[in-house]
Amino acid sequence: MHHLLPLLVALPLLGAALLVAGGRRLPRRAAETIGCTVSGATAALAITLLLNSSPPLVEWAGGWVPVNGESVGIMLIGDGPALGMAALASLLTSAALAYSWRYFDEPPRRHAGSFPALMLVFQAGMCGFAIAGDLFNAFVFFELMSVVAYALTGYRIDEAKAVQGALTFAIVTSLGAYALLMGIALLYARTGELAMAQIGRGLDRTAVHGGPDALVLASFVLVLTGLLVKAAAVPFHFWLPDAHAVAPTPVCMVLSGVMVELGTYGVWRVYGTVFAGPGGIPPADLRRVLVVLGVLTAVVGAVMCWYQRHIKRLLAYSTVAHTGLFLIGIGVLTPEADDGIALYLIAHAGVKAALFACAGILLDRYGSVDELALFGKARQLRTVAALWGVGALGLAGLPPFGTALGKAVTEEAVGGALALVYVAASAVTGGAVLRVGARVFLGLGPRPKSDGEYETTGAGERPETRRRLSRVPDTMTAVPALLLAGALAVGTVPGFGGLVADAVNEAGSGGVVVTSVHWTVPGVLLGLASALLAVGLTAVAVTRPALLAAPDRALPLRRLQSGHIGDYVAWLLVGTTLLGVLALPGVLGA
Amino acid sequence: MTAVPHVLPYLVAVWVFLVGCYGLATSRNLIHAVGCLAVCQSATYVLLLAVGYRDGATAPVFSDIEPGSRPLVDPVVQALALTDVVVGATVTALLLALVLQVSKRHGTVDPDELSELRG
Numbered sequence: 001m002h003h004l005l006p007l008l009v010a011l012p013l014l015g016a017a018l019l020v021a022g023g024r025r026l027p028r029r030a031a032e033t034i035g036c037t038v039s040g041a042t043a044a045l046a047i048t049l050l051l052n053s054s055p056p057l058v059e060w061a062g063g064w065v066p067v068n069g070e071s072v073g074i075m076l077i078g079d080g081p082a083l084g085m086a087a088l089a090s091l092l093t094s095a096a097l098a099y100s101w102r103y104f105d106e107p108p109r110r111h112a113g114s115f116p117a118l119m120l121v122f123q124a125g126m127c128g129f130a131i132a133g134d135l136f137n138a139f140v141f142f143e144l145m146s147v148v149a150y151a152l153t154g155y156r157i158d159e160a161k162a163v164q165g166a167l168t169f170a171i172v173t174s175l176g177a178y179a180l181l182m183g184i185a186l187l188y189a190r191t192g193e194l195a196m197a198q199i200g201r202g203l204d205r206t207a208v209h210g211g212p213d214a215l216v217l218a219s220f221v222l223v224l225t226g227l228l229v230k231a232a233a234v235p236f237h238f239w240l241p242d243a244h245a246v247a248p249t250p251v252c253m254v255l256s257g258v259m260v261e262l263g264t265y266g267v268w269r270v271y272g273t274v275f276a277g278p279g280g281i282p283p284a285d286l287r288r289v290l291v292v293l294g295v296l297t298a299v300v301g302a303v304m305c306w307y308q309r310h311i312k313r314l315l316a317y318s319t320v321a322h323t324g325l326f327l328i329g330i331g332v333l334t335p336e337a338d339d340g341i342a343l344y345l346i347a348h349a350g351v352k353a354a355l356f357a358c359a360g361i362l363l364d365r366y367g368s369v370d371e372l373a374l375f376g377k378a379r380q381l382r383t384v385a386a387l388w389g390v391g392a393l394g395l396a397g398l399p400p401f402g403t404a405l406g407k408a409v410t411e412e413a414v415g416g417a418l419a420l421v422y423v424a425a426s427a428v429t430g431g432a433v434l435r436v437g438a439r440v441f442l443g444l445g446p447r448p449k450s451d452g453e454y455e456t457t458g459a460g461e462r463p464e465t466r467r468r469l470s471r472v473p474d475t476m477t478a479v480p481a482l483l484l485a486g487a488l489a490v491g492t493v494p495g496f497g498g499l500v501a502d503a504v505n506e507a508g509s510g511g512v513v514v515t516s517v518h519w520t521v522p523g524v525l526l527g528l529a530s531a532l533l534a535v536g537l538t539a540v541a542v543t544r545p546a547l548l549a550a551p552d553r554a555l556p557l558r559r560l561q562s563g564h565i566g567d568y569v570a571w572l573l574v575g576t577t578l579l580g581v582l583a584l585p586g587v588l589g590a
Numbered sequence: 591m592t593a594v595p596h597v598l599p600y601l602v603a604v605w606v607f608l609v610g611c612y613g614l615a616t617s618r619n620l621i622h623a624v625g626c627l628a629v630c631q632s633a634t635y636v637l638l639l640a641v642g643y644r645d646g647a648t649a650p651v652f653s654d655i656e657p658g659s660r661p662l663v664d665p666v667v668q669a670l671a672l673t674d675v676v677v678g679a680t681v682t683a684l685l686l687a688l689v690l691q692v693s694k695r696h697g698t699v700d701p702d703e704l705s706e707l708r709g
Contacts, residue, residue: 072666136670143677147684154688160695164704167620167688171627174681175614181634181674182607188667189641242707307709455709563708565623565701569614 002057004049005076008086008127009141011042016120023113035116036097039123043090046127050083054506058133075133075195080503081342082131085265088346089126089258092353093119096250099357099479103250103465115155122148122254129262134195135184135223135274138266139177142230146173149259153247159462164563165246172239172568173229179576180226186219187274196273200280207279217587220281221579223270224289228575231263233327234297235575237320238561238568241304244316245456248464249360252312253353256319261345264326268338271330272508283333285586290331291418292582297324298421300557302428307554309450310458311359311369311436315352318395318429322348325422329410332418335508336515339501340410343490343517346500347402350487351394354480355433358388361472362440364465370458371436372450376443384472385441387480392437394487396430396534397422399519399527402490405497407530408523419526427530431537438542445542455558599640607633620689620699624682631678635671642667 015038023031049057057078060066064073097119104115125145132138150173154166188194191202203216212220225236232240240260244252267290275281301321308314322344329341361384363369366377378385394401399408407426411419438444450457463469490496497517505515541548560567610630617623642664648655650665693699 136673140673140677143681147677147680150684150688154691157691158695160692161706163688163691163695165707167685167692168707170681170685170688171614171623174627174685175611175630178607178630178634182603182637185634185637185641185667185670188670194666245707456707558709561708563705565620566615566617569611573611573615 001049001052002059002078004045005057005059005078005131006061008042008046008049008131009124011045012038012120012124012127015039016117016124019113019117019120023111023117026112028112031112031116032097032101034113035120036094036101038120039090039094039097042123042127043087043094046083046087046090049078050080050087050503053078053080053083053503056080056507069198070193071195074137076131077133078131079507080500081265081269081507084342084346084500084503085130085258085262086127088349089130089254089262090123092254092257092349093123093126095353095479095483096253098475099253099360100248100250101473101475104248118148118152118155119250119254122152126259126262130265133197135187135199135270136194139181139184139226142180142226142266143177145259145262146170146177146230149251149255152251153243153255155248155251156462156464159246162246165242168563168565168568169239169243171565172236172572175569175572176226176229176236178226179222179229183219183222183226186215186222190215190219196270200274200277203274203279204277205279211589212279212281212587214587216275216280217580217583220275220583221576223274224267224579225572225576227263227266227270228293228579229263229572230260231267231323231327232260232297232320233293233323233575234300234320235571235578237297237301237323238571240320241313241316241561242563244319245310245313245458249312249356249363252315252356252360256316256356257349257353260319260323261326261349264323264330264345267327268330281583282586282589285583287331287333288585289579289582290327293578294324294327294329294331295418295421297321297327298425299324302425303554303557304561305429306432306548307558308432308455309371310456311362311371311440312356312458313456314371314432314436315355315359318433319352321425321429322352325407325410325425328414328418328421332414334413335505337410337413338504338508339497339515339517340406340408340413342406342500342504343402343497344406344410347394347406347487347490350483350490351391351401351403354387354483354487355391355395357476357480357483358384358391360464361469361476363461364463365469365472367461367463367468368459369461371439372448373457373459374440375447376439378441379443381441381472383477385437387477387484388437388441389434390484391480392430392433392534393531394484395426395433396531397426397527398531399524400488400491402487404527405491405517405519405523408520408527409497409517411526412520412523423526423530423533427533427537430531430534431541434534434538435541438538446545448545599636599643603633603637603640606630606636618700618702620692620701621686623701624685624689627685628678628682631674634674638667638671638674
């Protein structure tokens with residue numbers, strides 16, 4: 001079975017090559033069918049492998065197996081989390097391709113294959129990153145998926161905002177990737193290994209006085225910088241709203257649903273296999289780093305999300321807030337929290353992609369994604385309104401959505417004040433989405449007024465479809481409905497939670513731990529609390545806009561998001577320094 | 591052998607990286623910014639090659655020497671650096687294409703004048 005692992009990368013790449021070679025001669029329908037088929041076949045392969053991933057699969061590409069414990073070969077690992085992420089990425093790519101069926105107007109330069117081909121390369125990059133067992137290949141796949149993501153973000157090259165967003169995304173993420181590579185080089189210098197597990201053992205073996213030293217700290221900080229830029233943790237997050245607000249909607253679904261989360265997955269994987277040993281970074285320091293950054297990310301993301309009027313940008317900030325929640329969960333380093341985060345991440349991907357899909361329908365129908373400009377305009381889109389409302393409540397964590405189950409399990413594991421962060425962040429982001437729905441689809445409350453100049457409006461955007469839609473195509477409503485059903489299934493299908501938990505625990509650094517994942521009374525109550533809070537916030541915002549309108553206090557925070565590449569690079573350096581300071585005590589104490 | 595020559599390449603790598611970052615943070619021209627990003631990447635080349643260096647060793651090419659007869663520098667980091675160069679070329683090409691498009695659509699390549707996305 002393990003010989004099939006490289007196919008997860010090879011299959012979409014071959015499909016992309018086929019589309020690029022024949023795209024000019026292929027009719028559009030054929031090109032899109034090939035794209036969907038190859039993407040779907042890869043998803044099926046990932047799921048098949050996932051079902052056979054116990055014990056974890058290991059493949060040395062090209063048969064370069066280790067000799068006397070040493071190897072220069074390329075190692076691919078197929079354990080539960082790796083194949084789970086690959087399956088999630090593949091499923092979302094398939095969903096995005098189905099959503100974009102005959103979507104864009106005239107393909108660029110009459111090349112019908114270009115968009116599906118780019119999406120397939122993107123899928124290959126994400127699958128490769130998920131199953132990479134050595135750090136250098138993780139870097140290569142990281143760059144592959146990033147470069148394709150830049151190209152896809154700027155896919156509509158005639159749009160001024162799109163190319164600017166893509167450029168910001170590209171420069172910030174590439175800088176992060178180079179930091180990641182420097183960290184990998186330092187680890188190689190210390191251990192002479194590139195495979196993650198071997199590096200971890202090497203660090204333990206070469207540890208001076210049994211603890212980490214400055215080199216380990218430097219490599220930890222650099223590697224984490226790269227991964228956290230991808231995960232969009234504060235203060236590395238500035239590229240994300242700029243890119244997600246301008247990328248074509250099908251691309252947004254994949255970017256927000258799974259690419260950003262792959263950064264979080266990378267942090268979990270790298271810490272667990274490389275730095276978790278006695279020669280790595282002590283658990284207390286990792287906990288400090290991730291919990292501090294996670295809380296900061298959740299708060300900043302939620303606050304900024306609430307004050308957006310550009311709907312896609314609002315959804316992008318809610319992704320930032322949820323990244324914060326994921327980071328807190330993996331930061332507390334308990335098997336239960338890992339299980340919860342895995343479930344939360346899967347369900348969040350479905351909900352977030354569905355919401356982006358609905359935002360895309362608004363854009364293509366009305367030529368705007370601005371909450372104020374669209375006030376009361378979308379009354380006749382009843383189906384989309386229902387999907388939007390369900391998605392918003394799913395985002396807020398209403399039981400029995402998978403988001404609520406994952407959140408409840410994590411809340412129980414982190415406990416105390418951190419659980420409140422989960423309730424608050426999910427309520428505020430869910431409330432913001434619900435507020436948009438109440439205004440745009442129902443036209444409730446007084447007509448909101450613009451509150452200042454320092455904001456991005458979503459008016460005057462060009463629809464991505466050939467012409468403004470008069471009737472919403474079935475594929476565009478079926479895809480979000482299916483995605484939401486998937487998110488619901490994560491929470492309701494009996495035994496699914498247990499399966500995910502077993503897969504995560506088997507791969508975790510703590511050995512085989514038996515945890516139980518199920519609904520509990522406090523979990524359900526907390527989920528209901530955040531959903532109610534979201535509804536309450538919406539009610540206040542819609543009936544009394546003045547009470548929750550952007551106060552001047554939030555302005556400094558909004559000014560930080562200046563759209564200036566230089567500022568974002570400076571913040572990246574600040575963040576790297578912050579990581580170093582937060583992780584320093586472990587090295588000093590050793 | 592004192593410690594300085596051993597540490598020097600690492601210091602150079604750090605310096606090159608920070609110089610590139612400084613250039614990016616203060617850039618007034620997007621083409622200049624893309625160049626600065628390439629400078630940052632050069633730091634990774636320096637670091638990788640410094641990691642693989644060995645005193646008195648020769649290049650890992652066996653066409654004219656007997657395997658095992660002389661010490662060699664680490665070929666793995668050279669392979670990594672080569673891959674890195676390929677990645678860098680792709681990124682730079684794509685970035686320059688995007689800058690070209692920014693220049694066409696915004697009429698400027700000064701990042702200070704791109705202010706549509708903010709808040």
